[in-house]
Amino acid sequence: MKGMIIKMKLKSLLFLNVCVLFIFFLSVIPANALGATFSLTVDDVELKTGDTFEVVVAVNNIDDEAGIILVLCSLDYDFDSLEILEWHHNIPDAWDGKLEDMTTVWDKDGERYFKCSYLYATLDLGHGVTDDNQLFTTITFRVLDEKKANGSEIKLYDTGYTNDENVDVFCNDVSVNIGVFQTSSISESEVENSDISNTISGDNTSHDADISQTETDTSAETPSFFSADNIIKIIAAAASVLIIVLFSFWLIKYFREKDKNEKK
Numbered sequence: 001m002k003g004m005i006i007k008m009k010l011k012s013l014l015f016l017n018v019c020v021l022f023i024f025f026l027s028v029i030p031a032n033a034l035g036a037t038f039s040l041t042v043d044d045v046e047l048k049t050g051d052t053f054e055v056v057v058a059v060n061n062i063d064d065e066a067g068i069i070l071v072l073c074s075l076d077y078d079f080d081s082l083e084i085l086e087w088h089h090n091i092p093d094a095w096d097g098k099l100e101d102m103t104t105v106w107d108k109d110g111e112r113y114f115k116c117s118y119l120y121a122t123l124d125l126g127h128g129v130t131d132d133n134q135l136f137t138t139i140t141f142r143v144l145d146e147k148k149a150n151g152s153e154i155k156l157y158d159t160g161y162t163n164d165e166n167v168d169v170f171c172n173d174v175s176v177n178i179g180v181f182q183t184s185s186i187s188e189s190e191v192e193n194s195d196i197s198n199t200i201s202g203d204n205t206s207h208d209a210d211i212s213q214t215e216t217d218t219s220a221e222t223p224s225f226f227s228a229d230n231i232i233k234i235i236a237a238a239a240s241v242l243i244i245v246l247f248s249f250w251l252i253k254y255f256r257e258k259d260k261n262e263k264k
Helices: 002-028 188-192 228-263
Strands: 035-042 052-063 068-076 082-090 099-101 104-108 111-120 135-143 153-163 168-170 174-177 199-203
Touching (some): 035 153, 052 068, 052 153, 068 135
Antiparallel strands (some): 052 135, 068 111, 068 153, 082 135, 082 199, 104 111, 153 168, 153 174
């Protein structure tokens, strides 16, 4: 009878260990394994007042089997020295020419922002973008004050996308300084040779209507297995497993010795 009780206790301990190991694996798997990389490319030129130049915002390195159907981001720049004249969204092949532009530039009533947002314009499934060099926007700026403009920062933030399964994914922030050469996964020739029939255009005079702001965490990035938060989880979970395993061995040894002593 006592032997059966010991076996039941050992089975309970084994079950407890399995549960702890399951919790361990749940804790170290990233909460969101999806992701993409936003990049920001600026012409390498010395700017003069009245000059125009282009900035390319691109989405590449897409790690999402469902594919992207909506892109959104915000652009911060010196509104006193730079002015956005227009923007052109490349229409991905997967979208069959159906792109809806929701981009807005706002510089009124003490508020200044540029929100770049566009999406696949129908509810049809199976049109998510998974390939590189498909999702990019070319933004044309004009220099208002060359002294302030040269060396100033252009920052891309609140970046993210929605995939074809209606999952929202937050991505990386990035910034560049005007006049400092930057590389991009989209070559200049690809942007320059982009067919005008394959773009959606906008300008800052026809988009004065305000749009609702999507609340996002600007510091959120696609989680990595070896991120700082995940490493802490791994250490904590591993320590918990080790403690429980050692305690289980001690209990097993204790019950066995107790059983032997009682038999004597």
